[in-house]
Amino acid sequence: MTANINMIQSPLAQAIESTLGSSGANRASGARFGEMMSEMLAKTSKSQDVSQNLTERLQLDDPTVSVESTVLASNEASLNFEFTLQTRNKLMKAYQDLMSMPV
Secondary structure, eight states: OHHHHHHHHHHHHHHHHHHHOSOHHHHHHHHHHHHHHHHHHHHHHHHHHHHHHHHHHHHTTOTTOOHHHHHHHHHHHHHHHHHHHHHHHHHHHHHHHHHTSOO
16 A cells, blocks of 8 residues: 555655746745655554554454444544545646746
């Protein structure tokens, strides 16, 4: 699952970096936006890791893991990934729209 996040992160970071340019104001707001995106990706990755860990422990009959917590973790990871993917798609679309605008 971490590979999926890395596949999304690289083009997204490049698009954000090239769109924001190098001006001071853009760089400051871009840094905050970049931090927010990094946090979102880290949260998504962590939720996928937790889900995978709980699933493995449930399959190994760990008595401390319930089916309910495993299903909830799996759904949370799925929703986080879907949100991240949709955010990436919207940002890439906005970037493409900006790049296709006549100067």
